[in-house]
Amino acid sequence: xxxxxxxxxxxxxxxxxxxxxxxxxxxxxxxxxxxxxxxxxxxxxxxxxxxxxxxxxxxxxxxxxxxxxxxxxxxxxxx
Amino acid sequence: xxxxxxxxxxxxxxxxxxxxxxxxxxxxxxxxxxxxxxxxxxxxxxxxxxxxxxxxxxxxxxxxxxxxxxxxxxxxxxx
Numbered sequence: 689x690x691x692x693x694x695x696x697x698x699x700x701x702x703x704x705x706x707x708x709x710x711x712x713x714x715x716x717x718x719x720x721x722x723x724x725x726x727x728x729x730x731x732x733x734x735x736x737x738x739x740x741x742x743x744x745x746x747x748x749x750x751x752x753x754x755x756x757x758x759x760x761x762x763x764x765x766x767x
Numbered sequence: 768x769x770x771x772x773x774x775x776x777x778x779x780x781x782x783x784x785x786x787x788x789x790x791x792x793x794x795x796x797x798x799x800x801x802x803x804x805x806x807x808x809x810x811x812x813x814x815x816x817x818x819x820x821x822x823x824x825x826x827x828x829x830x831x832x833x834x835x836x837x838x839x840x841x842x843x844x845x846x
Binding site (some may be wrong): 694696702704709712713715718720721723724725726727728729731732733734735736745748749752753754759 | 768770773775785788791796797799800801802803804805806807808809810811812813814822824827828832833
């Protein structure tokens, strides 16, 4: 089973990397970019086919390793 | 207008970071993880409301800065 986990910074958390990209895009002539925030994506392949078990496991993975839940949100999409 | 750009490694490109996460998840007891590949996500806010213009600009941003198209694919989602 394939799943995608998207980890993004919570609102209000500073994102210097996103700011740098925003500046670089401005320098390349993309003046209409209002903001950029960078996050991470994990494409996870899981053995087993039970959707609810997979979702539960992915949530545990996010809580334990993939995301820092103090400053980051995560979203899980299962195909 | 809000858009999300997802940049992932092409198939066949080695992903040591993904491998490390895979190993760490195994060590945490998630034995049913077959593979992990890591990518990047950019949440971009654009001025202007024309969808096709926005898409075109985002493609240019990906080609010029956000993705290394030799080894990476990108996908653009516009809300």
